[in-house]
Amino acid sequence: MSAGVDLDAVSADFGKFRAVDRVNVSIQPGEFFSFLGPSGCGKTTILRMVSGFITPSEGAVRIGGQDMRTIRPNQRPTALIFQNLALFPLMPVWENIAFGLEVRGIDKQVRRRKAEELLRLVDLPDSADKAIAQLSGGQKQRVAIARALAVEPKVMLLDEPLSALDLKLRQHMRAELRTIQKRTNVTFIYITHDQGEALAMSDRVGVMSQGRLQQVGVPQEIYNHPANGFVASFVGENNIFAGKPGAADKGLARFETDRGSFTARLGPGVSSQTPCKLYVRPEHARLTAEAASGNAIAVEIADVAFEGNFATIQARDSDGRMLMVETRNDGAASLPATGRKMNFVFDAERALILADDVPAHGRAA
Amino acid sequence: MNELLRRYGMPLTALFSVLTAFWLLILVILPYIYLFEESFRPYLPVTEVGGPNDTYSLNNYLAAFKQPSDWKLWLPLAWQPLIMPVQAPIHVQVFVHTILFSSLTTVLAFVLTYPIAYYLAKIANPKNVPVLFLLLLVPMWVSEILRAFAWFIILALKGPVNYGLIGLGVIADPIRWMTGYNSVILGLIYVYLLFMLLPVYNAVQSLDTNQIEAAEDLGSPWWRTHWRVILPHAKPGIASGSVTVFMLAAGSILVPTLLASTNSRWFTEVIYQWMFESQDWNTGSAYAFMLMILCTVFVSVVMRLFKVKLSDIAK
Ligand SMILES: Nc1ncnc2c1ncn2[C@@H]1O[C@H](COP(=O)(O)OP(=O)(O)OP(=O)(O)O)[C@@H](O)[C@H]1O
Numbered sequence: 001m002s003a004g005v006d007l008d009a010v011s012a013d014f015g016k017f018r019a020v021d022r023v024n025v026s027i028q029p030g031e032f033f034s035f036l037g038p039s040g041c042g043k044t045t046i047l048r049m050v051s052g053f054i055t056p057s058e059g060a061v062r063i064g065g066q067d068m069r070t071i072r073p074n075q076r077p078t079a080l081i082f083q084n085l086a087l088f089p090l091m092p093v094w095e096n097i098a099f100g101l102e103v104r105g106i107d108k109q110v111r112r113r114k115a116e117e118l119l120r121l122v123d124l125p126d127s128a129d130k131a132i133a134q135l136s137g138g139q140k141q142r143v144a145i146a147r148a149l150a151v152e153p154k155v156m157l158l159d160e161p162l163s164a165l166d167l168k169l170r171q172h173m174r175a176e177l178r179t180i181q182k183r184t185n186v187t188f189i190y191i192t193h194d195q196g197e198a199l200a201m202s203d204r205v206g207v208m209s210q211g212r213l214q215q216v217g218v219p220q221e222i223y224n225h226p227a228n229g230f231v232a233s234f235v236g237e238n239n240i241f242a243g244k245p246g247a248a249d250k251g252l253a254r255f256e257t258d259r260g261s262f263t264a265r266l267g268p269g270v271s272s273q274t275p276c277k278l279y280v281r282p283e284h285a286r287l288t289a290e291a292a293s294g295n296a297i298a299v300e301i302a303d304v305a306f307e308g309n310f311a312t313i314q315a316r317d318s319d320g321r322m323l324m325v326e327t328r329n330d331g332a333a334s335l336p337a338t339g340r341k342m343n344f345v346f347d348a349e350r351a352l353i354l355a356d357d358v359p360a361h362g363r364a365a
Numbered sequence: 366m367n368e369l370l371r372r373y374g375m376p377l378t379a380l381f382s383v384l385t386a387f388w389l390l391i392l393v394i395l396p397y398i399y400l401f402e403e404s405f406r407p408y409l410p411v412t413e414v415g416g417p418n419d420t421y422s423l424n425n426y427l428a429a430f431k432q433p434s435d436w437k438l439w440l441p442l443a444w445q446p447l448i449m450p451v452q453a454p455i456h457v458q459v460f461v462h463t464i465l466f467s468s469l470t471t472v473l474a475f476v477l478t479y480p481i482a483y484y485l486a487k488i489a490n491p492k493n494v495p496v497l498f499l500l501l502l503v504p505m506w507v508s509e510i511l512r513a514f515a516w517f518i519i520l521a522l523k524g525p526v527n528y529g530l531i532g533l534g535v536i537a538d539p540i541r542w543m544t545g546y547n548s549v550i551l552g553l554i555y556v557y558l559l560f561m562l563l564p565v566y567n568a569v570q571s572l573d574t575n576q577i578e579a580a581e582d583l584g585s586p587w588w589r590t591h592w593r594v595i596l597p598h599a600k601p602g603i604a605s606g607s608v609t610v611f612m613l614a615a616g617s618i619l620v621p622t623l624l625a626s627t628n629s630r631w632f633t634e635v636i637y638q639w640m641f642e643s644q645d646w647n648t649g650s651a652y653a654f655m656l657m658i659l660c661t662v663f664v665s666v667v668m669r670l671f672k673v674k675l676s677d678i679a680k
């Protein structure tokens with residue numbers, strides 16, 4: 001059982017400050033949807049509007065098509081996993097998990113059985129009678145998930161639940177969350193400021209900045225076709241060139257910078273009047289020894305970091321500015337030596353001219 | 366101690382230690398030892414003190430168990446006393462009433478303060494909390510006597526309460542509010558309310574608000590959230606407030622004297638009578654120690670019952 005969530009031009013104001021500004025998105029039943037954005041961009045506020053702890057100042061939240069305006073948090077078919085988990089430290093593990101069932105007046109034996117069942121699901125058998133303080137970070141995490149699943153929510157809301165864990169455990173829990181989501185087929189709305197996490201786990205990602213939704217799309221779309229400069233630079237690395245776009249032809253345009261003139265693909269909504277920049281991903285650039293025509297910048301290799309399956313090369317142009325190139329290790333090609341003079345080249349098709357336009361946090365209307 | 370030495374050096378540390386020791390020994394421990402010793406000796410004319418009759422015995426303590434009489438219990442808001450089916454020595458009756466109504470005072474003080482504490486800790490805008498606290502504290506600047514006496518006026522037969530109720534047509538004739546222990550309990554609650562409010566507020570305040578929201582998110586109605594999440598968390602604060610209010614109430618002399626009715630007697634008044642009306646400090650001391658010891662035992666038993674540890678309260 002799962003339900004879709006519609007955010008219909010939802011805004012949230014704190015006094016004069018607009019924390020969430022007219023966010024529009026339809027999340028499908030059973031979807032794993034992530035909100036990705038930097039700290040303070042309004043992610044938690046969105047989640048709190050869906051769970052009912054904040055009333056939108058404008059717009060509507062619908063769950064399974066039903067308007068939630070008058071529905072209290074304890075009546076909504078959602079379960080929220082808090083940023084700090086908020087487990088009840090004075091109850092043993094099983095009572096934590098069964099709390100939602102206790103509320104519904106379910107028998108103690110049934111509750112206990114259900115809690116043990118859920119503990120097996122999250123791979124924590126034999127912990128039913130432990131105290132919360134006895135658990136490790138990852139185990140607490142699982143108890144929080146089990147507690148939320150116990151009420152059989154139609155929508156699970158997760159507020160950066162993995163941020164407190166170490167890298168190894170985080171990767172493990174990502175996979176686990178994904179498995180649980182697939183197994184239960186509950187709609188997951190996941191919040192994170194970690195782009196890798198969002199791309200790896202989600203069916204779709206919504207990228208936010210300063211209260212506004214910048215782009216919604218499947219992970220590849222977000223990465224390969226960012227809607228604007230903010231999305232491009234928040235998701236993944238870039239070499240960024242300031243300049244002005246010139247005449248366009250079939251989506252390709254000249255882009256004049258102080259390092260020369262390049263050809264690149266015009267991003268959505270960019271015209272010659274739009275403030276914009278040129279974005280080239282490190283893995284879309286190459287270093288060549290031969291003189292090159294087209295999109296090329298003369299550089300000197302400054303630093304080579306070999307990471308095993310790939311290498312990151314820092315190159316310095318004639319003005320001393322750094323450019324970054326990432327090459328896959330195919331096991332044959334050798335890496336350039338530091339100090340070597342080379343050319344930084346990129347294809348027009350893989351370079352994007354994107355609008356800067358990141359609407360600032362607005363004032364409440 | 367080492368920290369003190371490092372910070373202030375030997376002479377100052379020695380001075381601090383001596384002053385603290387002096388305070389404890391001369392001003393606290395010695396008077397108690399003196400009274401404790403007195404409580405086992407008979408009350409004698411000055412000429413016989415130290416004479417052959419001046420021997421140690423438990424007679425002063427046993428004095429409380431003399432004069433059995435009918436037991437009339439004035440319950441709050443009752444216009445007639447409850448006649449208990451047993452006879453008991455009069456001072457035992459007074460003692461039981463003191464414990465009973467001190468407990469009632471404690472419970473009522475908690476019931477009154479918990480919503481206020483919760484409001485201040487979790488609902489009120491944190492910006493306004495200092496002002497609200499100030500408003501609550503201002504009455505504390507007035508002496509306990511005046512505050513208790515204010516109630517004497519308010520509750521008087523021709524006081525504003527009766528005047529107002531008659532004016533509103535709720536009652537036809539003035540009601541005698543100060544019967545039984547009504548006014549004593551009311552006064553004690555009023556005077557000691559803050560001693561409950563502060564620890565309960567601190568305890569509720571220290572609860573992570575996410576816990577309250579988590580409970581609500583899981584479908585919990587407000588009362589269950591209080592019962593299962595907030596109250597258990599606040600238990601040490603509630604215990605500490607309760608012990609304070611109970612001990613202050615049971616040991617109070619001003620309020621029970623000022624707001625007394627013809628039927629209310631407080632154990633401290635009995636002690637006062639022994640000491641200052643009969644001039645019998647020996648029996649007075651014995652009664653005082655009895656009150657102290659039995660209250661401590663009572664509090665310990667209640668704490669055991671509610672599974673509160675002393676270390677929880679000290680936090
Ligand atoms: N109760 C509040 N009163 C006033 N401003 C608030 C309140 N809650 C949040 N804000 C503001 O709204 C903005 C969005 O906050 P929100 O908690 O949604 O950010 P977030 O994206 O979850 O950030 P983080 O990743 O740090 O958790 C922030 O600028 C924050 O200061």
Ligand SMILES: [Mg+2]
Pocket residue numbers: 043044045083159
């Ligand atoms: Mg947040």
